[in-house]
Amino acid sequence: MAAIILISIGVIFNIFGCIGLIRLPDMYNRLQAATKCVTLGCCSILVGVMVHYGLGGAGFRALVAIPILFFTATVAAHALVRGAYHFGTKMDERSVKDDYMEAVK
Amino acid sequence: MRYVTIFILSLVFWLLITFKFTVPDIAAGAVASAITAAIFGRYYFHNVYKFLQPRRWFWFVVYLVTFIWACIKANFDVAYRVLHPAMPIRPGIVKVKTTLRSDFAKTLLANSITMTPGTITVDIIGDDIYIHWIYIRSEDPAQYTSMVTGRFEEYIKKFAE
Numbered sequence: 466m467a468a469i470i471l472i473s474i475g476v477i478f479n480i481f482g483c484i485g486l487i488r489l490p491d492m493y494n495r496l497q498a499a500t501k502c503v504t505l506g507c508c509s510i511l512v513g514v515m516v517h518y519g520l521g522g523a524g525f526r527a528l529v530a531i532p533i534l535f536f537t538a539t540v541a542a543h544a545l546v547r548g549a550y551h552f553g554t555k556m557d558e559r560s561v562k563d564d565y566m567e568a569v570k
Numbered sequence: 571m572r573y574v575t576i577f578i579l580s581l582v583f584w585l586l587i588t589f590k591f592t593v594p595d596i597a598a599g600a601v602a603s604a605i606t607a608a609i610f611g612r613y614y615f616h617n618v619y620k621f622l623q624p625r626r627w628f629w630f631v632v633y634l635v636t637f638i639w640a641c642i643k644a645n646f647d648v649a650y651r652v653l654h655p656a657m658p659i660r661p662g663i664v665k666v667k668t669t670l671r672s673d674f675a676k677t678l679l680a681n682s683i684t685m686t687p688g689t690i691t692v693d694i695i696g697d698d699i700y701i702h703w704i705y706i707r708s709e710d711p712a713q714y715t716s717m718v719t720g721r722f723e724e725y726i727k728k729f730a731e
Contacts (some may be wrong), residue, residue: 478645485652493702494661497690498648504685505645522589529586539684539691546692546702562662562709565692565700 471513478506491557492549500542507534573611575621580606614674626729633725637682640720644687651688651704662706663692666699666715668723675730682722689718 485498508531515524550565580603588595620626651659670676680691680699688704701718708714 478649481645481649481652485648488652488657489659491661493690494659494704497688497702497704498652500684500690501641501644501648501687502652505641525586525589529583535685536681539681542684543680543691543693546690550692556663557661559659560661560663561706562664564665565663568665568693568695568698568700 468513468517471516472510475506475509475511475513478502478509482506490559492554493546493556496542496546500538504534504538572614573607576611576614577603577607629725629729633722633729636721636725637685640682640686640722644685647687648704658705660705661703663700663702664706664714664718665711666701666718667697668699668719669697670723670727670731672731675726678726678730679719679722682726683718686718686720686722 479502482498482502485502486495489495489498511527511531511534514527518524518527551569556563581599584599584602585591585596588599651657668676668679670679676694676699680694683689683691683699683701690702692700692702694700703714703718706714707717
């Protein structure tokens with residue numbers, strides 16, 4: 466039962482992340498939704514898998530996948546944002562500040 | 571000594587993933603860990619004796635709890651912004667100074683910032699971290715520095731520096 470609840474929470478957060486990908490205006494804000502909601506959604510699903518299988522082989526593997534997911538998601542987000550900025554992707558017109566511009570020049 | 575640490579960590583990781591404790595499995599893991607240690611050993615952990623200080627482990631646990639809590643908050647924050655009809659966003663890139671010295675600590679801080687509410691690390695140049703923030707709450711550098719890095723910086727300083 467607890468496993469089903471955790472997996473449902475994970476799926477719901479993944480859906481929020483996908484809605485964010487569609488609704489938010491520019492690439493940088495979309496990536497915010499993609500990293501945060503999707504990472505915790507996947508972690509929740511993995512914890513649910515661990516609860517379902519117990520602390521055996523599959524459960525432990527699910528648990529080990531969580532830190533890997535965290536590191537890869539954050540590093541990938543950083544690489545994508547930096548790459549997009551250097552490529553010249555425009556920020557949304559609602560943006561209020563850009564300190565990075567003078568550092569790149 | 572550095573190589574030994576990497577070797578032990580890789581072997582533990584291998585055993586956790588395969589989760590079989592027969593002799594062939596452990597032997598294969600040992601070979602793989604030895605290769606990993608030979609390649610990456612010189613990059614990490616300049617002072618392995620830090621692993622043996624219980625004080626650092628304590629701060630690591632404190633950091634981990636804070637980090638998980640910040641992650642959960644980040645999700646509700648993003649979910650709120652996404653589902654709100656008017657989408658309350660005020661994005662921008664801010665510059666934040668860090669007092670951390672080692673590369674490992676800086677990497678950890680950048681990763682923590684990416685997972686906390688509304689912020690993504692764009693780049694690190696020297697001591698400055700550039701952060702994309704989905705809702706800039708304040709224009710004052712001192713104030714937003716403490717908002718973004720929060721307590722992470724002091725915890726990371728205590729266990730990783």
